[in-house]
Amino acid sequence: MTNTPMRNGGPAARIAVIPGDGIGREVTPEAVKVLRAVAVRGKRPLEFVEFDWGADRYLRDGISLPDGAVEMLRDEFDAILFGALGDPRVPGNQHAADILLGLRFKLDLYVNARPVELLQDRLTPLRDRTSNDVRIMVFRENTEGLYVGVGGFFKKGTADEIAVQEDVNSRKGVELIIRYAFEYARANGLKRVCMSDKSNAMTFAHDLWQRVFKEVRGEYGDIESRHLYIDTLAMEIVRDPRQFDVIVTCNLFGDIISDLGAQLAGGLGLAPSGNIHPGKTSLFEPVHGSAPNIAGKGIANPLGSVLTSAMMLEHLGRKGEAKVLREGVRSALKENFVTPDLGGSKGTVEVGDWLAEFAARGVRT
Numbered sequence: 001m002t003n004t005p006m007r008n009g010g011p012a013a014r015i016a017v018i019p020g021d022g023i024g025r026e027v028t029p030e031a032v033k034v035l036r037a038v039a040v041r042g043k044r045p046l047e048f049v050e051f052d053w054g055a056d057r058y059l060r061d062g063i064s065l066p067d068g069a070v071e072m073l074r075d076e077f078d079a080i081l082f083g084a085l086g087d088p089r090v091p092g093n094q095h096a097a098d099i100l101l102g103l104r105f106k107l108d109l110y111v112n113a114r115p116v117e118l119l120q121d122r123l124t125p126l127r128d129r130t131s132n133d134v135r136i137m138v139f140r141e142n143t144e145g146l147y148v149g150v151g152g153f154f155k156k157g158t159a160d161e162i163a164v165q166e167d168v169n170s171r172k173g174v175e176l177i178i179r180y181a182f183e184y185a186r187a188n189g190l191k192r193v194c195m196s197d198k199s200n201a202m203t204f205a206h207d208l209w210q211r212v213f214k215e216v217r218g219e220y221g222d223i224e225s226r227h228l229y230i231d232t233l234a235m236e237i238v239r240d241p242r243q244f245d246v247i248v249t250c251n252l253f254g255d256i257i258s259d260l261g262a263q264l265a266g267g268l269g270l271a272p273s274g275n276i277h278p279g280k281t282s283l284f285e286p287v288h289g290s291a292p293n294i295a296g297k298g299i300a301n302p303l304g305s306v307l308t309s310a311m312m313l314e315h316l317g318r319k320g321e322a323k324v325l326r327e328g329v330r331s332a333l334k335e336n337f338v339t340p341d342l343g344g345s346k347g348t349v350e351v352g353d354w355l356a357e358f359a360a361r362g363v364r365t
């Protein structure tokens with residue numbers, strides 16, 4: 001652990017930094033560099049404390065998420081900036097499940113906010129679409145569903161094996177995420193909320209989603225609400241993304257539909273996300289994983305992590321600095337100062353330096 005406070009007066013926002021594995025360890029330092037630059041410029045302190053949780057540590061001493069870590073993060077930090085977890089040396093990626101799902105569940109980060117925003121027209125694979133056409137906020141339920149790990153094997157390893165994975169949906173959990181989506185729409189002047197499920201086939205779990213949605217939408221007469229089955233949503237989002245402002249869905253479907261959305265907006269290297277519990281310590285991470293296929297090559301795109309940092313600043317009430325980071329990303333895209341996944345020739349650190357300079361000056365000179 002390294003403690004590198006940066007106090008320019010006044011209490012610093014305290015950020016726990018967990019780079020994790022693979023390209024998480026390459027893009028996260030770039031995001032921290034950019035955050036430091038914008039904080040210095042605005043004379044609003046940020047304090048970073050880095051934690052080495054990830055595959056190396058797990059393979060070395062068997063520790064994934066140390067005892068007391070959740071309470072420490074909750075009580076001593078304002079936010080968590082996370083890289084990615086996943087390493088081919090760890091069978092089943094047990095450490096990743098312990099750390100990431102552990103933090104999501106134990107900090108009760110029930111909102112997974114995954115904005116899909118096309119920042120540069122040329123990056124969408126959709127013909128004739130522009131940045132005005134692709135701007136959607138996807139809210140994925142983040143603490144329930146098929147990810148809770150309830151299930152088991154029967155006759156494992158035999159020809160008669162049965163594997164069961166339960167889809168767990170609580171009345172309270174479904175209502176929290178649906179209500180959050182409506183509140184977000186209202187607070188941001190967005191007119192349309194689409195709830196997506198598979199209630200025609202999942203007649204118990206998603207019947208609950210249907211009933212809660214019908215109840216909650218009644219309280220938001222100012223917002224146009226709509227339901228689509230998830231298969232139809234997948235089709236419609238590609239056919240005409242302009243139909244959507246806010247999408248709310250369950251854990252599994254949100255995971256998938258937000259990756260589809262990420263691709264419509266330029267790919268995983270650009271996609272940010274927040275794991276949020278309103279008013280409490282929340283965790284911010286790029287949507288991408290540890291990308292073992294490019295790890296160590298110095299070509300990972302740090303823009304997703306920088307946009308993630310902008311989301312984190314916004315969550316901390318620092319909207320002006322968040323805007324500077326987003327403007328920096330837009331400028332880098334406009335000037336094609338980008339990594340190979342976006343058709344550029346720059347390295348991770350070069351892009352990070354460029355953005356840090358932008359953040360320090362407000363523009364790049």
Ligand SMILES: NC(=O)c1ccc[n+]([C@@H]2O[C@H](COP(=O)([O-])OP(=O)(O)OC[C@H]3O[C@@H](n4cnc5c(N)ncnc54)[C@H](O)[C@@H]3O)[C@@H](O)[C@H]2O)c1
Nearest residue numbers: 084085086087268269288289290291292293294300301341
């Ligand atoms: N939240 C997380 O930590 C998280 C999320 C997804 C996957 N994972 C883990 O990551 C590992 C790899 O998974 P995967 O390959 O399915 O997904 P991935 O997101 O790591 O990579 C998918 C593809 O996108 C590319 N890519 C991803 N991020 C990029 C970036 N910033 N710049 C340039 N290219 C980028 C990769 O090179 C790869 O071709 C697995 O162990 C998986 O479990 C972790």
